[in-house]
């Protein structure tokens with residue numbers, strides 16, 4: 001492990017590479033990264049990397065695609081290119097075009113957990129930490145299409161008191177968190193605050209004290225007076241939470257909340273990727289140009 005880290009550190013200097021990692025990545029990858037964040041933080045970071053030639057993206061493919069779209073001059077590498085997001089695959093660009101045709105004139109908000117082709121068909125992107133702001137920015141239009149996550153859409157509807165026309169996609173990992181699991185854990189851990197991700201079902205959200213994206217979860221535990229938390233999202237976040245508030249207690253709410261795709265990145269694969277400069281993530285230019293507009297519309301807010 002020590003030699004592996006030494007090699008990665010040498011290679012990243014030689015390649016002028018920056019390593020970005022999502023908070024669901026394995027602990028050793030988070031430790032290695034130059035920047036660890038949620039989808040929003042990583043998109044912002046990817047748009048500000050003037051001094052790097054190479055971005056090594058430790059996450060899933062839609063995140064690396066977003067970095068590639070925002071950095072057409074840089075080489076974006078994924079150590080494990082098969083790491084996808086099943087939620088992103090719940091809507092294709094053809095399906096979105098058909099959805100739009102049924103609702104002419106309605107603006108489309110796409111969750112960043114979507115393919116570049118879907119972003120290219122959308123007006124504005126959002127992440128789970130800024131979805132409310134993004135939808136609000138569209139003003140009082142009669143209809144807004146929201147793709148692909150129906151439950152993030154539901155969360156926005158609840159918070160803003162307005163209806164959206166939601167696609168019926170979602171995250172198979174977060175869907176496993178049932179209200180019964182949460183109730184059982186609350187009974188076992190009285191006094192713990194429950195945090196869940198807005199990708200969980202409405203029934204799970206109804207049992208929670210806080211419904212938050214991963215970045216805001218970290219902010220909350222840093223700033224709140226509460227000491228104990230039941231954590232209702234992917235297990236990688238536990239490492240980031242403990243780092244942010246080492247004196248506090250965190251219990252993962254269910255061992256079912258593990259995203260296999262997020263766990264495909266290993267230190268060996270990061271090293272190989274820097275050595276071989278593979279796998280390069282490329283988005284066709286016409287798609288990238290259109291998708292960039294929807295991402296930049298979000299970043300401008």
Ligand code: 13P
Pocket residue numbers: 037038039040113127128129171197199213214215
């Ligand atoms: P965040 O927007 O909180 O980073 O979540 C991304 C994700 O994939 C959640 O499953």
Ligand code: SF4
Pocket residue numbers: 060084085086087088113171172173174199234259261262
């Ligand atoms: Fe996609 Fe769900 Fe994994 Fe997030 S946790 S990357 S939404 S499958």
